[in-house]
Amino acid sequence: MRFAKFFVAFAAMVVLCMPMALAAEAPVLSVDGRGSAAITPDQAVITVGVTTHARNANQAQAENAQKSAAITQALQRMGVAANDIKSQNFSFAPDYHMDEKRRNEISGYTANHSLQVNVRDVAKIGKIIDAALNAGANEVTSLRFSVSNQNKVRQEALEQAIADARNKADIIARGLGRQIVGIKSVSESTGYIEARSYSGNMMMAAKAADTNIEPGTISLDASVHIDFLLSDH
Numbered sequence: 001m002r003f004a005k006f007f008v009a010f011a012a013m014v015v016l017c018m019p020m021a022l023a024a025e026a027p028v029l030s031v032d033g034r035g036s037a038a039i040t041p042d043q044a045v046i047t048v049g050v051t052t053h054a055r056n057a058n059q060a061q062a063e064n065a066q067k068s069a070a071i072t073q074a075l076q077r078m079g080v081a082a083n084d085i086k087s088q089n090f091s092f093a094p095d096y097h098m099d100e101k102r103r104n105e106i107s108g109y110t111a112n113h114s115l116q117v118n119v120r121d122v123a124k125i126g127k128i129i130d131a132a133l134n135a136g137a138n139e140v141t142s143l144r145f146s147v148s149n150q151n152k153v154r155q156e157a158l159e160q161a162i163a164d165a166r167n168k169a170d171i172i173a174r175g176l177g178r179q180i181v182g183i184k185s186v187s188e189s190t191g192y193i194e195a196r197s198y199s200g201n202m203m204m205a206a207k208a209a210d211t212n213i214e215p216g217t218i219s220l221d222a223s224v225h226i227d228f229l230l231s232d233h
Contacts, residue, residue: 033165
């Protein structure tokens with residue numbers, strides 16, 4: 001019986017305190033902030049290849065292997081480490097043509113070998129491409145710039161997003177005659193630096209001319225959502 005009276009009294013106290021708790025809760029101002037930062041790429045990946053054609057299968061394969069080896073040696077002379085050069089694709093297939101009786105017959109063979117090259121010094125990209133072309137490469141199918149360490153640019157983008165959110169919140173709070181007294185919650189959304197790629201058609205250069213490649217900059221966007229607590233007046 002004593003417990004029942006205590007429970008009723010406690011429940012009544014909770015009910016009486018609920019309006020007071022709701023009334024004491026600070027107003028919330030929700031704001032989104034956005035920021036962006038740019039950075040110069042410090043590494044790149046190039047895909048170069050050599051395609052050979054011959055009437056004889058062994059000849060097509062041997063010529064391709066010889067040129068691939070020459071390309072690899074030329075890249076290493078440019079300072080590219082051996083473990084930064086790897087085969088990306090190799091294909092070997094017969095070529096067909098239609099005879100007078102409209103039958104397909106083998107006219108020769110085509111071999112293709114593509115090499116993926118990691119470049120640690122972007123200043124050498126143009127010379128590395130020229131070295132590969134001069135060594136026998138007849139394809140430059142892609143160039144992709146990227147950044148080895150994204151922490152610094154991500155921090156800068158987030159700082160800008162937070163500053164943007166706070167600036168907006170200050171303006172709104174002043175307009176309402178309130179002050180920011182705290183933060184209820186924060187959430188963020190930051191992407192990753194996407195590598196900037198170029199197609200092979202943009203990359204092919206005449207062997208007589210030096211290839212000049214400018215890395216430019218890559219940007220990273222960040223956004224934050226902040227729930228600010230406002231004063232009552």
